[in-house]
Amino acid sequence: KGAILRDMAPHLPAGVHFVPAHPVAGTENSGPDAGFAELFVERWCILTPPSGAEPAAVERLAAFWRLLGAKVEIMSAEHHDLVLGITSHLPHLIAYTIVGTADELSQVTRSEVLQFSAGGFRDFTRIAASDPTMWRDVFLANKEAVLEMLGRFNEDLATLTRAIRRGDGETLFNQFSRTRAIRRAIVEIGQDSAAPDFGRPHPELPDVPLPRPYAAED
Amino acid sequence: KGAILRDMAPHLPAGVHFVPAHPVAGTENSGPDAGFAELFVERWCILTPPSGAEPAAVERLAAFWRLLGAKVEIMSAEHHDLVLGITSHLPHLIAYTIVGTADELSQVTRSEVLQFSAGGFRDFTRIAASDPTMWRDVFLANKEAVLEMLGRFNEDLATLTRAIRRGDGETLFNQFSRTRAIRRAIVEIGQDSAAPDFGRPHPELPDVPLPRPYAAED
Structure with a gap:
């Protein structure tokens, strides 16, 4: 949001209030057809009014988002960029990376990667299926915060890598706990479902019951 | 599985057939209470018989897994460890890392990380909620393959980092596509749901309809 405020400022006519908003909601799909009535319900929407913004204009926008079911938080554009850097931009970059890595391995075929993706990998592919144009622009516009978060992530990954190399189970266990x-x-705060596996639908049991050679009643 | 075969070999009495199996299925929850009838339906189960294993013993185990609804694939323990290194172990390590990174930032509070987690971060927290004891042991037992996959991942992450730093939108766009x-x-191959957002349940619309000041009929 910092870059947007900077770029827009010279073009704003007098009397126009520019208040960027970021609803933290959505799916991996884009465009109007991907919307649904509950999209913003219980999700947070961040407003980043520039300093000196008209309070009445900010409040009007906040009321608009609340009418859509969202909860509103107000912060500076700079802070927004850091918060989203860690909660959204870094996760997307990591997901895009790992899905690409898996696709390029010579020792493991693509069909094996797909077949056995239920081991954890498939979760990353959802995020890595997000709109490429939008995400290219996000990373170019929020470069500083993303690079900062990447630096922290790399340090932490190096620590865990070292623990694996040295067979230091205690460090691994502590981090994982x-x-x-x-x-x-x-x-608990209602920002994700408590259902196991995100409540993913499971393939159904076959219509014809399976034979039960090991069942208790045998 | 390589480490397990090595460690078990000296202890196997004559006439005992040891055929490790790995059903690639499950949720972030552990233990018998986390099971459900459809758990293995349409999921793959990998058998890693040691060389010289009795074909009849392998086939009996394969039939067992098929009765539970699983599809069976047979490969060497070494290849299994590489395949799972990329489809499961690396994703888990990355998820554990990024969730830890977010929790330790000084510029962004923990409550902000939780609040705005719908931007992508919350997906990683599911995997990072997996059983710490089991995952510590996985990384210690499959050290070589995990370190190998980590090396590839780091190279790819460095490439994307460089593209962000240089403002190279084309590299980003190509990777993201x-x-x-x-x-x-x-x-398409039935290893994940086509539903947006994994089919996650959404918070419901409020009972009382929201006022619609901007609705078309006004």
């Missing part, structure tokens, strides 16, 4: 609490907190 | 095809292929 800590991250569980974050998931729980996100579900 | 390629990864979309992988998602589509996974859905």
